[in-house]
Structures are given as structure tokens and as C-alpha cells.
Amino acid sequence: MPGNSARRGAVRKGGSKKGATVGSGGQRRRGLEGKGPTPKAVDRPNHKAYKAAQKAGRSKTGAPQRRSKPSQEVIAGRNSVLEALRTGIPATALHVAGRIDSDDRVRESLKIAADRALPIMETQRTELDRMTDDSVHQGIALQVPPYQYADxxxxxxxxxxGIPLVVALDGITDPRNxxxxxxSVAAFGGHGVIVPERRSTGxxxxxxxxxxxxxxxxxxALAxxxxxxLQDFRKAGFFVxxxxxxxxxxxxxxxxxxxxxVIVVGSEGKGLSRLVRETCDQVVSVPMSSAVESLNAGIAASVTLYEVARQRRQTSPR
Structure with missing residues (x-):
């Protein structure tokens, strides 16, 4: 009745999932307080900026994440996989798509893998796409274990x-180099290669x-x-x-x-870094025609290794 002080406020029905309550109970007031400032895009997992930062190897705060050189690798494509198997690259598994259109390359790859007792996995093409980062895999991929670096x-x-001969790389980022x-080190009697842990390929x-x-x-070896x-090598009697x-x-x-x-090879663009250059006993150039500005790092190292091997053969006792 109007004016009845005993009248109750709105009551949620008993059949409600949340149960019966009297009044708002402060729910509207709490709703008006908000949830605070909107997080940055890189901090929101469903935002494309967050996913891009993760893909670029960054943490949620934007700080770079350090990666060790050893990592699982995948060789994709029929020619690449067959060449890798022929040369005896260590591998953990050969992945082949189901109902693959087999040719001579695929058949030979399967035979080599079977002869080496290498696991042969039938893998969905969508999984091969993921494993190879959507590269052209042609239905076949070879999984390679992390490389075990020497000291x-x-x-x-x-x-x-033989006389010790080592090649060190300074800023070489192309794995093909x-x-x-x-x-080339194997061809000309060298004993090993050194790569830096940072700013260098592995x-x-x-x-x-x-x-x-x-x-x-x-x-x-990883340095x-x-x-x-290089200073340790000099103390041991090496010339750099x-x-x-x-x-x-x-x-x-x-x-x-x-x-x-120790022969140190610098990058094509920047050459030797300042500290490395100061550590060298001599800085050597390869004479070239004026029409060519520079040599590929791999070719420059090969030419130098050949010349060192040639001079050593001339001076070695018969």
C-alpha cells in the first residue's frame, strides 16, 4: 500500500541463478568505478601488437629476449632435404606429407632415411606449414637437432x-657463409672455426x-x-x-x-670491429681488380686459406 514503511524493495526471483537479493547492494556504484586505464597494446594478449612483439622475440614489456644459438632446425623442400641426407647431416626425423606426389627425390630421401634408421613421420600439411614457417616445403621436411658447439x-x-690453423668470424650473419x-677449412687443412655468441650466425x-x-x-666453437x-690464442703462441x-x-x-x-673474417658491410682489429697482429687484404669493391666473406676466407696452405707446402720439408 502507498506509504507502507514495511514495503520491501525490488527482489530478484528465487529461480535466478544468482539467487534472491534485495536492492542493488552497491553493484551500480561499483560498476561506475571502472576497471582502471586501458593496458598498452603490447600488453594485451589478443592484440596484434602483442603477437607481433612475441613473434619478434620480445617479452610483454618490450625487452629483447636472449636466445642461445643451438635451436631446433628444419630443412624444407625436396632438393634441400635430399642434399642434406646425401651429405650426412645429423637429423632426428624425416617428415613426409600424407598422399605426397612421390618422385625420384622423395623416393631417394625415404631410402636414405630408412638405411640410416631415421624415423619417418607422416605429417599433415598444415603441421608442415607450421614447422617450416609457411615456406615452400613440397610435402617433405628434415628435422635437425641443435648443434653441439666445441669450446x-x-x-x-x-x-x-700439422701447424694449427683456425678461422674466426666477426659479425658474419649469413649461415651460408x-x-x-x-x-674451406676442411679442404685446406684447417682445424676449426670460432663464432661469437652474439651478433653472428650459428x-x-x-x-x-x-x-x-x-x-x-x-x-x-662458440666464444x-x-x-x-683471440687474446687467449695469442698468449698460446698463435698469430692473429x-x-x-x-x-x-x-x-x-x-x-x-x-x-x-687464427684468420679473422669480418662482415662484408662493416669489416672487422674496432676491438678485434686492434687485437690482430696484422691486417691483410686480398689484392683485387679495381672493378670489384669487395669479396664475399666466404670467398675471401677460401682464398686466404688456399694461400696459407700453398705457402706451407712450399716451406715444409720434403
């Missing part, structure tokens, strides 16, 4: 015969493939600090020479070929 100190006193250099599947199997015989590693187009000595005039050597 740089192990190369100071190599067990292999690394693979080509490993192959032994990826592409490097394995380019080395044409030489990486199975030539150790690749936390390249300058410090750096390759640079503005070198003080031309390669044919090199007088240190018969000594224990």
Missing part, C-alpha cells in the same frame, strides 16, 4: 696433425647444408667474447691476422703462413 680453448691445442667457410640447417658434410669433421678468445680491404699487408706478402694462425 674455443680446445682449438688452441688441436689433436689434428659460415657453411662455406667450414667447408650452425643452422642452412650452414650444415652449405658445408656439404664438412661440419661433421670440423669443430665449430662468449671473441676479442678475449684479420682480413680487411684496407689491410696493411697484401695476402701474397704474408710472412706468417708457417706459424700457428
Amino acid at each position: 674455443a680453448r680446445d682449438l688452441i691445442d688441436p689433436e689434428a696433425p 659460415l657453411g662455406a667457410i667450414v667447408r 650452425m643452422t640447417a642452412a650452414a650444415w647444408k652449405t658445408s656439404a658434410g664438412a661440419a661433421a669433421r670440423i669443430p665449430v 662468449t667474447n671473441l676479442t678475449r678468445a 691476422i684479420g682480413l680487411d680491404m684496407d689491410g696493411d699487408v697484401e695476402l701474397p706478402d704474408l710472412q706468417l703462413a708457417s706459424e700457428p694462425l
